[in-house]
Amino acid sequence: MASVAITGRRARRSGQAPGEELVRSLYEEHGRSLLAYAIRLTNDRAAAEDVVQETLLRAWKHADDLRNNVGSVRGWLLTVARNIITDRARARAVRPTEVNQEIDVPSPQRDHADDVVNAMTVLGAMDRLSPEQRAVLVELYYRGRTVAETASVLGIAPGTVKSRTYHAVRALRATLSQPGEVPR
Amino acid sequence: MSSVEHDRSLLGAYALGALDPVEERAVHAHVAGCPDCQRELAEFVDLRQALDQVPPEAFLDGPPDGGDLLLRKTLRRVREEVPEGRRRWSPATVAAAVVLLVAVALGGGVLIGRETAPDTVTAESPPAGTRTAQATDPETGASMTVQVEPRAGWVWVNADIAGVPAGEKCQMRVIPRGDGDPLVAGSWVVSEQGEAKGLRLEGTALVAPDEVESVEIVTTDGRTMVSVPL
Numbered sequence: 001m002a003s004v005a006i007t008g009r010r011a012r013r014s015g016q017a018p019g020e021e022l023v024r025s026l027y028e029e030h031g032r033s034l035l036a037y038a039i040r041l042t043n044d045r046a047a048a049e050d051v052v053q054e055t056l057l058r059a060w061k062h063a064d065d066l067r068n069n070v071g072s073v074r075g076w077l078l079t080v081a082r083n084i085i086t087d088r089a090r091a092r093a094v095r096p097t098e099v100n101q102e103i104d105v106p107s108p109q110r111d112h113a114d115d116v117v118n119a120m121t122v123l124g125a126m127d128r129l130s131p132e133q134r135a136v137l138v139e140l141y142y143r144g145r146t147v148a149e150t151a152s153v154l155g156i157a158p159g160t161v162k163s164r165t166y167h168a169v170r171a172l173r174a175t176l177s178q179p180g181e182v183p184r
Numbered sequence: 185m186s187s188v189e190h191d192r193s194l195l196g197a198y199a200l201g202a203l204d205p206v207e208e209r210a211v212h213a214h215v216a217g218c219p220d221c222q223r224e225l226a227e228f229v230d231l232r233q234a235l236d237q238v239p240p241e242a243f244l245d246g247p248p249d250g251g252d253l254l255l256r257k258t259l260r261r262v263r264e265e266v267p268e269g270r271r272r273w274s275p276a277t278v279a280a281a282v283v284l285l286v287a288v289a290l291g292g293g294v295l296i297g298r299e300t301a302p303d304t305v306t307a308e309s310p311p312a313g314t315r316t317a318q319a320t321d322p323e324t325g326a327s328m329t330v331q332v333e334p335r336a337g338w339v340w341v342n343a344d345i346a347g348v349p350a351g352e353k354c355q356m357r358v359i360p361r362g363d364g365d366p367l368v369a370g371s372w373v374v375s376e377q378g379e380a381k382g383l384r385l386e387g388t389a390l391v392a393p394d395e396v397e398s399v400e401i402v403t404t405d406g407r408t409m410v411s412v413p414l
Contacts, residue, residue, distance in 0.1 A: 020259055033243070046344050
């Protein structure tokens, strides 16, 4: 019986699934971000790992969406992860038997209809900033650093931090307010 | 007023709340009397709401800490879900399928269901007969949630382990009923990360699924960290 089982496993490995490389590269690039986000939202590492698996699986199933995605890939993945988490929480609260229902993947069209600026579009817009502007914004806003701390982390003058922030904010504002055109 | 008069470059950092208190007060005082700055600032406040849609974790890069176990599990699920038409039927796969069909005839049906109909069984629902148990050892403080999935004549063990101190060299052992010897389903040394955040392990053991009495974590020098009866 043991030999049967071993044959079965080898069979799975030799039949390498198409798109496996996609999952691998998404994991290498975005895994840390996804897992940290899911851990914060679920407060449960095992559940968070399951959410990451499910997110990557969904990315693999919707590889075309992901390729044609108008925002950022990172934003798409984080949005899917959040949807999975909220949907599971809702399923647990309301319909304990239907935990496996299909969940929508984010669609830029729908977001446009709702006129909602979401993580995908904002991250997409941030990708269009210069690396210097983006770095200042990340340190100053998302990592909660002061101007002085940001200056020291990035090795630039405090005055430069301020002016880059100003130009970054203006550029973002301009990108996000363009009606109908989605950042790429 | 004079020092920040129309120094718009401060408005970005001001809107994001990143100025020091002295500068912040100065900008505040200037903006109060400057319609141009007020207008621009209003736009920046809108933008700040947009920025808040993005979680701070969005700016972490690379793979998660702690090895590629999660990747391997994910890839396993990908392989399980490959639709029939996209699966590459290599001669080895066909041969394996034949062997598995023979196994069905011999009565070991559980694993085969997953192999031949990958679309109908999602990896989220473990195979029928999977047993899950949890225990915390009051003395060591170590805890483990263990899931024992039946295979044809052997078991697949998924374990989430927490509370084992870093540096401990451990084995996961599957204990059969009766007087059979414990089977080592894996061995490792606990990392700092493993101590802090817990550890997920997978292992296998050649013991009939209904013969598993317990799963335990034992150090290589013989101390039992936690034992989970099934």
